[in-house]
Amino acid sequence: MKHLTILMLGSVAVLFSQACQPKESKSTQPNSEIAKEIVKEDPNKVVFENLDQILSPFEDMTEFALDKNDEGVIKSLEKVEAATKDGLFEKNLTQGSVKSLIPQIEKLKEFIKQKNHEQIALASADIFEFNTSNFIDTKKIENQIRIEHLDYMGFKTLALLNQRKIDWQKIQQTVSDVQKEWLVLSSNVKDNNLKDSFNYLFEGLLNSTTKKDIKTAQILASMDLSLVDVLETNF
Numbered sequence: 001m002k003h004l005t006i007l008m009l010g011s012v013a014v015l016f017s018q019a020c021q022p023k024e025s026k027s028t029q030p031n032s033e034i035a036k037e038i039v040k041e042d043p044n045k046v047v048f049e050n051l052d053q054i055l056s057p058f059e060d061m062t063e064f065a066l067d068k069n070d071e072g073v074i075k076s077l078e079k080v081e082a083a084t085k086d087g088l089f090e091k092n093l094t095q096g097s098v099k100s101l102i103p104q105i106e107k108l109k110e111f112i113k114q115k116n117h118e119q120i121a122l123a124s125a126d127i128f129e130f131n132t133s134n135f136i137d138t139k140k141i142e143n144q145i146r147i148e149h150l151d152y153m154g155f156k157t158l159a160l161l162n163q164r165k166i167d168w169q170k171i172q173q174t175v176s177d178v179q180k181e182w183l184v185l186s187s188n189v190k191d192n193n194l195k196d197s198f199n200y201l202f203e204g205l206l207n208s209t210t211k212k213d214i215k216t217a218q219i220l221a222s223m224d225l226s227l228v229d230v231l232e233t234n235f
Contacts, residue, residue: 047137048144050092053083054135055148058128061108062155065121066162073120077112080105089131097134104130121159128152143235146185147228150198153178154224157205161218171217172209175202189234197227 057079064072083089084105089098104127111119132148153174160171179202189195201224208217 044140047140050088050137051132051135051141051144051148053088054092054131055128057083058124058131059151059155061124062121062128062159065117065124066158068117070115073112073117076124077109080108092136093131094134094136097130101127101130101134118159118163121155121162125152125155125159128155143185143188144232146181147231147235149178149181150185150224150231151228154221154228157217157221157224161214161221166212166214168209168212172206175205175209189231191234194227194231194234198231201227 057076060079061073061076064070064076089101093101104123108120108123108127111123129149129152132145132152135145138145156174157171160167160174182198182202186195186198201220205217205220205224208220
């Protein structure tokens with residue numbers, strides 16, 4: 001669904017995803033016992049799952065909005081409403097941040113009613129970043145949080161490029177802010193080719209914003225989303 005995705009990187013991400021699909025377990029152990037064993041092997045598994053629950057609906061919604069897919073947008077909204085009802089935001093966001101989140105979600109709902117795809121994409125991308133920045137267990141998975149910021153950069157850039165009047169300064173600020181996260185994260189990345197790819201990506205994005213080159217910026221923002229999928233395999 002990502003726009004203008006670089007085919008080779010996209011294929012790598014797809015193949016990795018398929019290879020990592022959980023296989024059906026033939027174990028006769030009770031589910032609770034299996035869950036305990038999984039958590040024992042990876043204490044942060046639940047933390048990752050909690051993060052995914054408060055981010056994925058907004059990531060999906062941004063993609064659907066960019067594609068003008070109203071059915072997908074509504075399905076994503078249903079997941080947001082379910083998460084709200086289940087108290088997932090209160091459980092997984094820092095104290096006080098939920099109070100700021102509620103009006104953002106209400107505004108998003110208004111854009112959905114209006115079928116304003118441009119604003120839906122922007123609002124959902126911003127909520128994605130808000131939740132990432134206010135996740136309660138950030139210290140436990142700092143690398144993943146920085147990866148999510150990289151993901152945000154791609155979606156936010158595409159959303160801004162999708163506006164009738166493009167705010168190039170805001171795109172440049174978004175890229176510059178996330179580049180700081182990358183500089184910290186890159187020291188933990190062992191794959192030098194991947195490091196170079198991201199470094200060139202940032203250079204290209206900043207250059208394309210200076211030149212106001214929409215097509216190149218779109219390609220690089222989409223490349224960022226594909227590179228993020230590859231980057232996650234390094235941790």
